[in-house]
Amino acid sequence: MKILTRELKISTSSRFQLIDITESVEKIVEESGVRNGLVLVFAPHATASIVLNEHESGLMEDMIQKLVEFTEPGSSKWRHNAIDDNAHAHLGSAFFGQERVLPVVDGRVVRGTWQNIFLVEMDGPRRSRSVIVTVMGE
Ligand code: ZN
Secondary structure, eight states, rough: OEEEEEEEEEEEOOOSEEEOHHHHHHHHHHHHHOOOOOEEEEESSSSSSEEEOOOOOOOHHHHHHHHHHHTTTTTTGGGGTSSSOOOHHHHHHHOSSEEEEEEEETTEEETTTTEEEEEESOOOOOOEEEEEEEEEOO
């Protein structure tokens, strides 16, 4: 079995931001030479997430709007805000998840037409966010 791990370094420019990393993930799968297996896309962060969805600018804004409504940034009801003003980002990261796993079949990442891979920044801007991509298979 082949296993290849690569780290993407991504700088973010806003507090909330969706960054499309599909192309970078697909390049790593190609580089790995794996024809059939899995690719893990993992953000080693407590205030960011990895999600799959459509790359459409209106929808991307909708997702951020809903994220803000759901996590209530700056709310005084979040205890964590007393020590670090980013409880909303921890909540978002915990509930939306920090990884996705996709099949690799015949050397290609299997995903729906409207499924791009996004890093979700919830506590930016950050100079350097990491995304770990591990490809395993044969
Ligand atoms: Zn915090």
